[in-house]
Amino acid sequence: MNEFLSQMVERAKRSPKRVAFPESSCADILRCAEQVVANGMGTPVLVGAQASVEALAAEQGVSTAGFDYFDNTDEANRMALAEKYAEMGFSDYSTKAVARKSKDPVNCGMFLVKCGLADCCAAGKEYPTGDVVFSAMSFIGLAEGVASPSSLGIADIPGFEGPQGSMLGLADCAITAQPDASDLAGIAISSADTVAGLMGWEPRVAMLAFSTKGSAEHETIDVVREAVRRVHELRPDIKCDGELQLDAAIIPAAAAHKVKGESEVAGRANVLIFPNLHAGNIGVKLVQIFGHANAYGPVLQGFSKPVCDFSRSAPVEEMLGNVATLIIRAQ
CATH class of the missing domain: 3.40.50.10750 (Isocitrate/Isopropylmalate dehydrogenase-like)
Incomplete structure (x- = not known):
C-alpha cells in the first residue's frame, strides 16, 4: 500500500464507521470488507442472506469475523426497514415502495444509510456507475445547495x-x-x-x-x-x-x-x-x-451522505483506499 493510501487508512481508524456493502455476492467485496475489519476501520454491513455470504467467504478463504448483515431477501426485514423510514419522517416513498425497492441490494444499501443503520455505502464492483449514482440520488438525495452529483x-x-x-x-x-x-x-x-x-x-x-x-x-x-x-x-x-x-x-x-x-x-x-x-x-x-x-479516486460527492463507487477493475488494495476515504468523509 502506498503512502497516501496508508495515511487514509490510519485516519479512518480514528473513528470507525458502519459501511454498507450491497454487492455481497462479489468475492473482492468480501476481501475488502475483511480488510476493513483487520485494519480497525469499521464494521462492514453486508446486504444479503448471511448464510449465502458466509458460504462464499468460506469458499474464498475470507474471514467474516466482525461482519454485520442485513438480509434484504427477507420480507420481514424489508418491512421493518420501510417502517423505520416512515418513522423518521421521510415521506417521498410509501412504506410499500421502500419494502419493494429494497429488494435491490444497492437500493437497500442506500436506505440503510438514509435510516442511520449504516454511515456510508460502498458499491460499484458489479453495479455500473450510473446505477450507483441514480440509487444514491433517489434514496439518499443531494446535499443542500448542490444541483447534481x-x-x-x-x-x-x-x-x-x-x-x-x-x-x-x-x-x-x-x-x-x-x-x-x-x-x-x-x-x-x-x-x-x-x-x-x-x-x-x-x-x-x-x-x-x-x-x-x-x-x-x-x-x-x-x-x-x-x-x-x-x-x-x-x-x-x-x-x-x-x-x-x-x-x-x-x-x-x-x-x-x-x-x-x-x-x-x-x-x-x-x-x-x-x-x-x-x-x-x-x-x-x-x-x-x-x-x-x-x-x-474518483470520490463521488454532492450527496447528503457519503457514497463511493468502485471501479469495476479496481484491485482490493485500491478498494480499501476508497473505503478509507469514504469513512473519513463520514466522520
Missing part, C-alpha cells in the same frame, strides 16, 4: 509545487457531462467541502476556462462566470475565483501577468473545476500519461 480526484503530480505540494484536486472528471451554472457551482462547493474534510486543506477553487477574467468572450464562459457568482452567493466562506486559464490558476507568475486586481485563488489554486466532462476526462488523463501522476 459529481466526482473529485486527487492527483499527485511529480515535479509540481503548489499550496499542497505535488497534489491537486480535480473535478468533475466522471459524472456530469455538460454542467450548467447551477451544476458547476454545486461541483465547486462539493469539491471544496471534500478536500477540506478529506485532505484537511483550505480550499482555493479555480473555475477553469479558455479565458482569464474577460480575456475572451463566449457563451460558455458566461456559464463559468455565473457559476462563480453563485458560489460566492451560496457559500461566501469558500475561496473561489474564475474564469481562469489553467496557468493563471496554478502558476504565480502567470497569475501576476494575467489577473488584474486581488485574488485569493489565482496562482495558488488547489482545486480545479473543469467546465465540462470533456475537459475533465482529458485533463486527468493528460496529467496521468504525460505528467506520470498518480490519481486517487
Whole structure:
C-alpha cells in the first residue's frame, strides 16, 4: 500500500464507521470488507442472506469475523426497514415502495444509510456507475445547495509545487457531462467541502476556462462566470475565483501577468473545476500519461451522505483506499 493510501487508512481508524456493502455476492467485496475489519476501520454491513455470504467467504478463504448483515431477501426485514423510514419522517416513498425497492441490494444499501443503520455505502464492483449514482440520488438525495452529483480526484503530480505540494484536486472528471451554472457551482462547493474534510486543506477553487477574467468572450464562459457568482452567493466562506486559464490558476507568475486586481485563488489554486466532462476526462488523463501522476479516486460527492463507487477493475488494495476515504468523509 502506498503512502497516501496508508495515511487514509490510519485516519479512518480514528473513528470507525458502519459501511454498507450491497454487492455481497462479489468475492473482492468480501476481501475488502475483511480488510476493513483487520485494519480497525469499521464494521462492514453486508446486504444479503448471511448464510449465502458466509458460504462464499468460506469458499474464498475470507474471514467474516466482525461482519454485520442485513438480509434484504427477507420480507420481514424489508418491512421493518420501510417502517423505520416512515418513522423518521421521510415521506417521498410509501412504506410499500421502500419494502419493494429494497429488494435491490444497492437500493437497500442506500436506505440503510438514509435510516442511520449504516454511515456510508460502498458499491460499484458489479453495479455500473450510473446505477450507483441514480440509487444514491433517489434514496439518499443531494446535499443542500448542490444541483447534481459529481466526482473529485486527487492527483499527485511529480515535479509540481503548489499550496499542497505535488497534489491537486480535480473535478468533475466522471459524472456530469455538460454542467450548467447551477451544476458547476454545486461541483465547486462539493469539491471544496471534500478536500477540506478529506485532505484537511483550505480550499482555493479555480473555475477553469479558455479565458482569464474577460480575456475572451463566449457563451460558455458566461456559464463559468455565473457559476462563480453563485458560489460566492451560496457559500461566501469558500475561496473561489474564475474564469481562469489553467496557468493563471496554478502558476504565480502567470497569475501576476494575467489577473488584474486581488485574488485569493489565482496562482495558488488547489482545486480545479473543469467546465465540462470533456475537459475533465482529458485533463486527468493528460496529467496521468504525460505528467506520470498518480490519481486517487474518483470520490463521488454532492450527496447528503457519503457514497463511493468502485471501479469495476479496481484491485482490493485500491478498494480499501476508497473505503478509507469514504469513512473519513463520514466522520
